[in-house]
Amino acid sequence: MTDSLAKNAARYPVTFARGEGVWLYDTDGKKYMDFLGGIAVCALGHAHPALTAALIDQSTKLLHVSNLFYTPEIVAAADALVDRLGGSGRVYFCNSGTEANEAAIKAARKFAWRNGDTERNEIVALEGSFHGRTYGSLAATIQPAKWEGFGPMPGGFVPVPLNDTGALQKAITAKTAGVIIEPIQGEGGIRPLTKEFAQMARRLCDVHGALLICDEIQTGIGRTGSWWGHDHLGFTPDIVTMAKALGGGFPVGATWLSAKCGDALQPSDHATTQGGGPLACAAVLATLEAIESEGLIANAAKLGDWIAGEFADLGAEVRGKGLLIGLDLGRDDAAKVVEAALGKGLIVNNVTASTVRLAPPLNITAQEAEQGIALLREAIKEVA
Numbered sequence: 001m002t003d004s005l006a007k008n009a010a011r012y013p014v015t016f017a018r019g020e021g022v023w024l025y026d027t028d029g030k031k032y033m034d035f036l037g038g039i040a041v042c043a044l045g046h047a048h049p050a051l052t053a054a055l056i057d058q059s060t061k062l063l064h065v066s067n068l069f070y071t072p073e074i075v076a077a078a079d080a081l082v083d084r085l086g087g088s089g090r091v092y093f094c095n096s097g098t099e100a101n102e103a104a105i106k107a108a109r110k111f112a113w114r115n116g117d118t119e120r121n122e123i124v125a126l127e128g129s130f131h132g133r134t135y136g137s138l139a140a141t142i143q144p145a146k147w148e149g150f151g152p153m154p155g156g157f158v159p160v161p162l163n164d165t166g167a168l169q170k171a172i173t174a175k176t177a178g179v180i181i182e183p184i185q186g187e188g189g190i191r192p193l194t195k196e197f198a199q200m201a202r203r204l205c206d207v208h209g210a211l212l213i214c215d216e217i218q219t220g221i222g223r224t225g226s227w228w229g230h231d232h233l234g235f236t237p238d239i240v241t242m243a244k245a246l247g248g249g250f251p252v253g254a255t256w257l258s259a260k261c262g263d264a265l266q267p268s269d270h271a272t273t274q275g276g277g278p279l280a281c282a283a284v285l286a287t288l289e290a291i292e293s294e295g296l297i298a299n300a301a302k303l304g305d306w307i308a309g310e311f312a313d314l315g316a317e318v319r320g321k322g323l324l325i326g327l328d329l330g331r332d333d334a335a336k337v338v339e340a341a342l343g344k345g346l347i348v349n350n351v352t353a354s355t356v357r358l359a360p361p362l363n364i365t366a367q368e369a370e371q372g373i374a375l376l377r378e379a380i381k382e383v384a
């Protein structure tokens with residue numbers, strides 16, 4: 001392929017040229033079903049007409065002005081997200097998920113500092129979490145294998161085992177600035193938080209004066225059959241981070257700060273040159289509008305339940321919600337299943353050694369999903 005690329009994720013030897021809806025076409029014209037949605041990014045599938053039109057239209061007007069000024073697009077995108085997060089608060093736009101979490105962590109510490117609480121700087125994070133690859137987000141990613149060779153790591157991060165309410169009670173103290181959770185751990189293997197644990201996190205944050213940060217980068221924007229993953233858990237976060245599907249495939253991240261902590265970041269406390277550019281914000285607006293006008297959240301809820309049920313007979317554990325599905329085969333051959341599926345023209349990924357992740361576009365049809373399920377079942381059978 002090429003030696004000019006630094007290693008990123010491990011790549012399969014397939015080169016994609018174009019896409020349409022749930023379908024991708026490689027440079028030889030071979031067709032694949034994207035049952036992974038570009039890792040939960042392409043909520044509208046590929047080359048969605050409304051998103052494409054919005055990007056073309058915006059690119060003829062204005063690409064960039066910097067955050068020294070306003071654009072109609074950044075104002076409208078911030079309003080649109082605030083509308084979907086209870087109607088108040090402020091939005092910081094950036095370019096990726098890891099940046100959104102950096103901003104959240106910095107905001108939580110600065111909030112405490114502004115309150116004169118200068119000793120309050122700890123961030124409680126969960127084992128098996130994934131919050132990104134830059135240092136702050138990586139420190140909050142409690143997967144020590146991902147820290148190897150990159151030390152020293154930033155300090156002040158306190159690990160808690162997933163869903164361990166006793167450990168959570170011990171970890172959250174008067175030193176805690178923030179607690180960061182994913183409603184369903186994505187990269188950690190599609191592992192849901194229990195309601196009990198999530199609600200206890202909310203209560204303990206209130207008791208001890210800490211901010212609850214909800215990383216909705218994978219679970220947000222309708223993926224789970226509701227706007228936000230935390231909707232299913234019955235709690236309200238203080239900070240929400242978004243990226244992946246937010247721009248429907250155009251890179252953009254965002255950090256929502258509730259009214260309580262919206263003023264923690266003052267001008268130049270934290271900033272970005274290109275974040276929230278008009279093209280990115282036009283993509284956000286087009287994506288949110290299409291999700292709403294096409295009823296895609298209801299589609300994700302309905303098809304998600306049905307797809308999960310279609311694997312019931314395999315003896316696999318099916319985890320997740322809506323169109324974020326982890327199929328735990330109970331054997332460490334998920335990588336082989338993924339490769340067999342790819343050979344059949346189906347894209348899924350092995351999020352852990354035993355778990356295959358499905359995260360198709362939210363506008364996938366029942367008929368397309370049926371094809372995807374059939375191909376995946378064939379691949380599983382072949383490997384077993």
Ligand SMILES: *Cc1c(COP(=O)(O)O)cnc(C)c1O
Nearest residue numbers: 096097098130131132186217218
């Ligand atoms: C993907 C992901 C991130 C990191 O996002 P990037 O855009 O890759 O930096 C952070 N948190 C969660 C939950 C994610 O799924």
